[in-house]
Amino acid sequence: MLFGIPCPTCGMTTSFAHFVRGNLITSFHTQPAGMMLAALTLFVGIGSIAILLTGRMIELNWYRIPPGRVALLLVVMLLAGWGYKMVIGVSTLTR
Numbered sequence: 257m258l259f260g261i262p263c264p265t266c267g268m269t270t271s272f273a274h275f276v277r278g279n280l281i282t283s284f285h286t287q288p289a290g291m292m293l294a295a296l297t298l299f300v301g302i303g304s305i306a307i308l309l310t311g312r313m314i315e316l317n318w319y320r321i322p323p324g325r326v327a328l329l330l331v332v333m334l335l336a337g338w339g340y341k342m343v344i345g346v347s348t349l350t351r
Contacts, residue, residue: 262345264338268293285344289337 271290274283275298283291303314 262341287337288340289333
């Protein structure tokens with residue numbers, strides 16, 4: 257509010273709420289990174305239920321996934337969502 261631009265996580269909760277209700281386009285428009293994180297949460301939840309029902313762990317080679325790259329991907333995703341929010345905010349101000 258101080259600088260007149262949205263914060264990096266602005267709209268995350270609203271985006272999750274739209275995603276849960278099936279409004280995927282509105283969820284993306286509200287906060288693209290929020291929609292992607294909501295989808296990731298859905299997939300992790302489905303995987304957890306599968307593990308609970310079958311009693312078998314999903315075998316993944318986690319040692320091949322460097323944690324630094326995962327963190328970098330999350331930061332890039334958050335910054336891209338923030339950039340989208342600022343571009344949309346600027347375009348709505350000029351109307």
